[in-house]
Amino acid sequence: MHQRPLGRSGLAVSRLALGTMTWGRDTDPDDAADQLKIFLEAGGTLIDTADVYGDGDAEAVIGSLLDHLVPRDEVVIATKAGLTPHGYRHRDASRGNLLRSLDASLRRLGTDYVDLWQIHGYDAQTPFEETLSALDHAVASGKVRYGGVSNFAAWQTARAATWQAAYPGRAPIVAAQMEYSLLERGIEREILPSAAALGFGVLAWSPLGRGVLTGKYRNGRPVDSRAASEHMGAFARTYLEPRSSSIVEAVVIAAAGLGVAPVEVALSWIRDRPGVAAAVLGARTAGQLQGALRSEQLTLPMEIAMALEDVSAIEVGYPEREGSNYPEG
Structure with missing residues (x-):
């Protein structure tokens, strides 16, 4: 699998990352082990998690697998802190909470450092x-190698990156993890231009449009799908609407013409977008992951990539349009 630099940092990551949001909840340790083996055999290195995934169970599963599946220095572990879904605040990025969360993550992961720590x-x-x-502080202590943010607005991301670059000794922002797919292209308005200007890389979460771009919902909602589950239903149903359906149909048509699966087309498109360092795969089963990893063998013909760009285009107006290369309208 191809490796890419994360922004202008010296950290190299696989251009497909293994997401673990369902680990410890919908994906049990045995299935997680199968996924990690498949991912490593394909040449993947970047494992993405967070302290809130499975209330910490995802990190604990990763820690148990690192003991015997792969040497610690052969993988890039990225985790996050700052969400507090069970507290009186939904977000707590105070210094005390963040550093406590980091220590707890390190214990669960069974390591003394993480490669990428994101707010x-x-x-x-x-x-x-x-x-x-x-x-x-986390970087200076050696507990974190590189820092980033996740789900920040463009002005917040740019402010963080600029602030960190303004004074020697501050930890630079090298990554922004954002939702990005053919169904959600909002980051093209401001985040991607900021990444190009300020030197951070984008990690695209939910590159399959929360599973909708696989085409599985074209004829209903399978009983074993996210849209049909109690705790993930609202997450997937966001894109079960007419605009998304037309984009999914375009992906399915392109896949049929190329003789591949829709998942491969959707992933290849997002993986090769300018500014994207890696697309984060959130497979529920080993079989799903294997299907997604086949996209590594596919490069979309320019005509198909442009057709998908056209059918999924977002409206760009003032003020974004004023600072872009879009033609005057």
């Missing part, structure tokens, strides 16, 4: 400087 959402109740000082 998992903007916290308006905590001074920005305090949040970023926690990132500086």
